Amino acid sequence: MADTAAAAQAGSGDTRRDFLYLAAGAMGAVGAGAVVWPLIASMNPSAEVLALASTEVDLGPVVEGQRITVTWRGNPVFIDHRTADQISEAEAVALDDLPDAETDEARVQKTEWLVVIGVCTHLGCVPLGQKTGQNRGEFGGWFCPCHGSHYDTSGRIRKGPAPLNLPVPPYEFTTDTTIVIG
Incomplete structure (x- = not known):
């Protein structure tokens, strides 16, 4: 039974690590978009x-x-x-x-x-x-x-x-x- 519990915990650690990688990547993409969007918008012609x-x-x-x-x-x-x-x-x-x-x-x-x-x-x-x-x-x-x-x-x-x-x-x-x- 101890082997089963250890296997379950090992599996949940990998799943948790994958989730953290995906969450960090998504936050990085959102942050990059928040920086790049105003830069691109500033290149549009002005109202004048x-x-x-x-x-x-x-x-x-x-x-x-x-x-x-x-x-x-x-x-x-x-x-x-x-x-x-x-x-x-x-x-x-x-x-x-x-x-x-x-x-x-x-x-x-x-x-x-x-x-x-x-x-x-x-x-x-x-x-x-x-x-x-x-x-x-x-x-x-x-x-x-x-x-x-x-x-x-x-x-x-x-x-x-x-x-x-x-x-x-x-x-x-x-x-x-x-x-x-x-």
């Missing part, structure tokens, strides 16, 4: 960044021929309510004349509205031409005075050191007069 992820713009008050500037993700976005003359001029340009060949049709969703990020693709300056009376360059679009880049009424580079057209941000028309950028 998420708020800048998209910008809604009411185009209703913008009259034909007027340009406005809005901010999206910290960058100026130029919105141009183009006239019929500006549209026909932009559509008539031969692609062979463009350093960064892109049709006007590919750059707009509605021909009367041009939406581009207002940062020169040469060195990141903000081109002139948004305000009335500013130099709009030789092609009636925008002019970057830092190194002489000239953009046309479709935001395409026509002359100067800038290698690319003014970029078109992702945007969509939610109504006839409202767009959401981003």
Whole structure:
């Protein structure tokens, strides 16, 4: 009988040790999760960044021929309510004349509205031409005075050191007069 009791106690010790190993491992995993979770959560974008992820713009008050500037993700976005003359001029340009060949049709969703990020693709300056009376360059679009880049009424580079057209941000028309950028 003594041998039976000793065998039972030996078996219960192994079971108790296994339980302690499992409990300690589980507590270690919970502790590691408690440390790692806030670290990972701190890498998520802040509320300020998420708020800048998209910008809604009411185009209703913008009259034909007027340009406005809005901010999206910290960058100026130029919105141009183009006239019929500006549209026909932009559509008539031969692609062979463009350093960064892109049709006007590919750059707009509605021909009367041009939406581009207002940062020169040469060195990141903000081109002139948004305000009335500013130099709009030789092609009636925008002019970057830092190194002489000239953009046309479709935001395409026509002359100067800038290698690319003014970029078109992702945007969509939610109504006839409202767009959401981003």
